[in-house]
Amino acid sequence: MRRTLDTGNAAITEGAIIAGCRLFAGYPITPATEIAENMSRRLPQVGGYYVQAEDEMTALHICIGGSLGGLKTMTATSGPGFILYADPMGWALGSEIPLVVVNAQRVGPVSGITGAPGQGEFYMSRYPTQGGNYETIVLAPNSVQEAFSITVEAFYLAERFRMPVIILADQLVTDGWESLSIPETPEEVEAMGLKVIPRRINEGPEFYPATDEIDIPPVVLGHNTDAACSDWTPTPEGYDTEEVDFQHKHAYRLIYKVRNHKDLITRYESYFVDDNPDLILVAYGSPSRVVISAVKQAREKGLKVGALRLISLWPFPDEIFKVPAKYLSVELNYDGQLVREVQRAMPKGSEVHFFGKCGELPTVAELEEMMQALLAGKEIKARNWEWEAW
Amino acid sequence: MAKRTEVLVSGFGGQGVVRIGQTLSTAAVYQGLNTTMLVSHGTETRGGYVRTQVVMASESIDSPVVENPDYFIALSKAAYNRFISLVKEGTVIYDPAYVEPDESLPIKQVPLAARDTAVKELGRELYANAVVLGAMARMMAGLVDKENILKAMLERIPRFHEENKRAFELGYALMPKE
Numbered sequence: 001m002r003r004t005l006d007t008g009n010a011a012i013t014e015g016a017i018i019a020g021c022r023l024f025a026g027y028p029i030t031p032a033t034e035i036a037e038n039m040s041r042r043l044p045q046v047g048g049y050y051v052q053a054e055d056e057m058t059a060l061h062i063c064i065g066g067s068l069g070g071l072k073t074m075t076a077t078s079g080p081g082f083i084l085y086a087d088p089m090g091w092a093l094g095s096e097i098p099l100v101v102v103n104a105q106r107v108g109p110v111s112g113i114t115g116a117p118g119q120g121e122f123y124m125s126r127y128p129t130q131g132g133n134y135e136t137i138v139l140a141p142n143s144v145q146e147a148f149s150i151t152v153e154a155f156y157l158a159e160r161f162r163m164p165v166i167i168l169a170d171q172l173v174t175d176g177w178e179s180l181s182i183p184e185t186p187e188e189v190e191a192m193g194l195k196v197i198p199r200r201i202n203e204g205p206e207f208y209p210a211t212d213e214i215d216i217p218p219v220v221l222g223h224n225t226d227a228a229c230s231d232w233t234p235t236p237e238g239y240d241t242e243e244v245d246f247q248h249k250h251a252y253r254l255i256y257k258v259r260n261h262k263d264l265i266t267r268y269e270s271y272f273v274d275d276n277p278d279l280i281l282v283a284y285g286s287p288s289r290v291v292i293s294a295v296k297q298a299r300e301k302g303l304k305v306g307a308l309r310l311i312s313l314w315p316f317p318d319e320i321f322k323v324p325a326k327y328l329s330v331e332l333n334y335d336g337q338l339v340r341e342v343q344r345a346m347p348k349g350s351e352v353h354f355f356g357k358c359g360e361l362p363t364v365a366e367l368e369e370m371m372q373a374l375l376a377g378k379e380i381k382a383r384n385w386e387w388e389a390w
Numbered sequence: 391m392a393k394r395t396e397v398l399v400s401g402f403g404g405q406g407v408v409r410i411g412q413t414l415s416t417a418a419v420y421q422g423l424n425t426t427m428l429v430s431h432g433t434e435t436r437g438g439y440v441r442t443q444v445v446m447a448s449e450s451i452d453s454p455v456v457e458n459p460d461y462f463i464a465l466s467k468a469a470y471n472r473f474i475s476l477v478k479e480g481t482v483i484y485d486p487a488y489v490e491p492d493e494s495l496p497i498k499q500v501p502l503a504a505r506d507t508a509v510k511e512l513g514r515e516l517y518a519n520a521v522v523l524g525a526m527a528r529m530m531a532g533l534v535d536k537e538n539i540l541k542a543m544l545e546r547i548p549r550f551h552e553e554n555k556r557a558f559e560l561g562y563a564l565m566p567k568e
Contacts, residue, residue, distance in 0.1 A: 005416045005425065115431065176454065177412065177427035179419050286454075293453035363457050 002182045008147040008174040009034035012102060012167070013042055014182050015151025016074050018189060019196055021100070022048035023073040025062035027055055027081060030114040031171040032104040035076040056084035063099045064092055068229055070220040072155055072199055076102035078171075079121055080111050082128070089164060090129035091231040093136070093254065096208070098158035098199075098218050100151070102167045104174035105285075107332070107359040116359035117171035117286060122337035125166050126314045133251035135258035137265055138166045138314040140284040144178035150311075152194045157265065159197045161257060162218045168313060170332065172286035172361065202227075207238040210249035212256035214264075258315055267311035268320050271295050276323055277306035279374055282342050283330040284310040287361055291330050294367035305371055316341050324349035326374055330367065334358045392423055392533055396456040396480075397444040397526075400473055401465025401488075403431065406519030409546055410463065411442030413523055416542035417534045418446040426454035439469045446533070461529065463522060464489050465504070483525065485518070500565070507560050517557035520547070524561025536562070 012035055016024070024039040026032075040050040049066070053059035056077055063073040077085070082103045092099060103125065107118035125138040137157055141147040147169060154165040183189045189196065200217035207219055207227045219227045219238065227238025233250050235241045258265070271292060273280060283291040288309040295307040308320060321327075324347045329339035331354070339354040346352060355362065355370050397414055401407045411427050418425035423446045431440040443456035462477050464470040464484040474482070474492065481498045484491055487505040502525050508517040523543050527536040540558060547554055 003419060005412070005419045005427070172428060172454070175429065177415055177425075177429070178451075178454075179415075179423070179425045289451075290453040290455055296452065361453075361455050363455055364453055365457060 001188055002184055004180050004182065005177055006144065006180045007034060007177055008141070008144045008169060009104075010038055011144045011148035011180055012076070012151045012169075012174070013038035015148040016100070016155070017042055017046060018183070018194070019152045019155035020072045020198065021074045021155065022046065023051070023063065023066035023071045024048070024075065025051040025053050025059040025066070025073070026075045026077065027053050027059050029078045029081050031106055031175040032076040032078050032102060035102060035104075035174070039074075056081035057087055060085045060088035060092070060101070064088055064097050067092075067097045067099045068219065068221045070199055070201065072098070072100075072159075074100040074102065074155075076104070078104050078106050079108050079118065082121055082124065086129050090131055092164040093129060093134045094131075094231060094250075095229045095234065096162040096218065096254075097164070097229070098162050099164050100154045100158055100167065101164055102151075102169060105168065105170040105332075113359055115171065115175070117332050117361070118359065119170060119285060119287075119332040119337065121168065122313065122331075125168050128166065134254040136166060136314050137161060137163065137258060138168050138312065139267075140168045140311060140313050141173055142285050142288045142309065142311075143173065144176060144180050146311075147173055148180065148182065149192065149194060152189075152196065156195050156197055159199065159218070160214050160264070161261070162214070162216060163258075168285070170285045176286070204237070206236045208234045208236050208250060208253065210236060210253060212253065212260040214257050214261055262315050265312050265315065266317045266320075268317055269309040269311065270306065270320070271309070272299055272306040273308065273323060275304070277304045277325055279303075279305045279326045279328060279371060280323065281305065281307045281328045281330055281367070281371075282310070282338065283307070284313060284338065285332070287330050287332055287357070290362050290364060290367060294364045294371070297364060298368060298371055303371060303375060305375070310338075316345065318345040321345040321347060321350075323347070326351050326353065328353045328355060328370060328374060330362060331356050332358070332361075392446065392448045394445060394447040394449075394451070395461075395530075395533055396459045397446075397461045397463070398441065398456045398459040398473060398476065399444070399463040399465070400439050400441040400469030402468070403440050405440075405465050406522075407440040407465065408442055410519050410522055410526075411444050413539065413542045413546045414444050414526065414530075414534070415446070416546060417538040418444075420538040420542060421446075421534045423448060423534075424451050426451050428454055439466065439472060441469070441473070461526070463526070465522075481529070483522070483529070502561070502564060504561065507564065508557055511560055512553050512557055514553075517550075517553055520554040520557035521561035521564070524558035524563075525565040526561075527558070528562050528565040
């Protein structure tokens with residue numbers, strides 16, 4: 001085991017290498033630039049390929065090409081590049097092409113500020129392309145170490161579910177420095193609970209069964225297969241079709257292969273939720289770390305509060321919102337995104353509140369003030385943009 | 391067991407603020423501690439501030455935000471003015487070449503003539519951050535070993551090792567032991 005101080009970007013790079021990624025195509029952008037930089041150095045060392053694309057749309061197309069050629073592939077960007085993935089993302093989702101996409105969120109909209117964190121693509125990671133009739137798998141690390149392990153897991157899920165898996169990180173996770181343990185042998189990888197599946201090859205004749213099955217090998221072109229793997233709706237044999245009956249079956253497959261195996265995807269952490277707390281804070285990514293600190297300190301002071309930290313964001317883990325309580329969604333945006341899902345998922349008798357920060361983390365002191373006020377049932381005085389009853 | 395220790399380093403671009411943070415964090419790894427380090431700066435600002443927030447602890451670290459610094463290393467007036475209110479029980483280490491401390495505050499404030507020492511003894515201001523690291527090795531004795539900070543510094547600063555080592559020892563000698 002190698003113990004070091006490094007960034008989330010370095011951790012994601014090493015996770016990808018260990019997971020078997022052998023092609024990276026990307027267009028560098030802060031705060032994900034070092035993933036491209038590190039990949040350009042690391043991939044040639046393991047017989048892989050680094051491609052500097054002319055833009056993000058091309059980058060994801062190259063990843064699709066690499067995956068259809070039998071390689072595990074990854075691309076990485078931030079919000080301004082993630083929007084350009086929209087076109088190829090639909091192809092990867094529709095034709096069930098495994099690959100991994102990293103979005104290191106920075107504050108937006110548009111180019112925003114390069115060196116400030118944001119959480120603006122929560123819904124965009126659910127709907128990263130047009131057309132509907134699909135589910136996405138989205139994972140959100142909150143530390144450098146977890147950025148490493150989630151990258152390995154993203155490749156694992158991509159192969160099993162045969163689809164793009166999105167890692168929704170943020171600037172503080174990717175550009176932040178932290179102590180990091182990297183396994184150096186297969187035994188150490190296994191001891192960390194990480195699983196790696198080699199790329200398999202589907203030899204047909206059926207490539208897109210009208211079922212919710214997972215663990216079906218993906219199409220690799222050139223292996224005596226006739227699957228077109230185009231961006232049109234396929235027949236089970238992989239031919240393009242205009243028959244709406246096939247459209248029904250394919251849409252069912254894209255949606256329910258994820259929904260019906262949600263238990264393989266859903267991951268979260270809960271803190272102090274077993275004694276029916278009065279207030280539960282909900283967060284993902286880097287603000288969740290401040291939330292956990294704040295809730296631990298509040299418990300020491302006798303406040304009956306808990307926390308839910310989401311690790312998988314989509315499919316949304318409705319089932320973990322069991323306790324009727326006041327819920328406070330803490331996010332790195334002012335518009336409130338996660339809070340809408342919390343409002344939808346929370347049980348009857350609950351109420352929902354929102355605390356957003358824009359471009360910087362909240363502090364423990366700020367969160368304590370929010371918790372005290374909410375527990376006291378006080379009318380919260382709006383502090384400009386910082387507080388909004390939901 | 392080392393309790394959570396927070397270090398805030400701030401100054402302007404070019405002073406080695408990030409290197410100081412990286413070195414202390416790397417030394418914490420050598421010490422077997424957990425550590426986080428956040429860097430904030432504006433690429434467009436001049437005369438503004440660069441800030442690194444370092445946390446180290448035996449246990450896993452939840453919030454990486456420095457809200458109650460045990461050590462605040464202030465290397466510019468702007469940095470001092472911006473962050474001094476965070477210091478409640480911690481120690482301020484300031485460079486008098488840039489910072490005129492507010493003596494009315496009921497906190498411990500220690501001058502460290504990093505710039506002048508680097509210029510006078512080594513001829514270049516460039517080594518001032520190594521002076522700071524030497525001083526911190528003295529301040530943080532008992533939490534992080536001097537050898538680990540020195541080793542981390544030589545790893546994080548790849549050039550002029552002899553000069554940086556001298557600056558480090560000068561800083562170490564300047565600082566009274568905590």
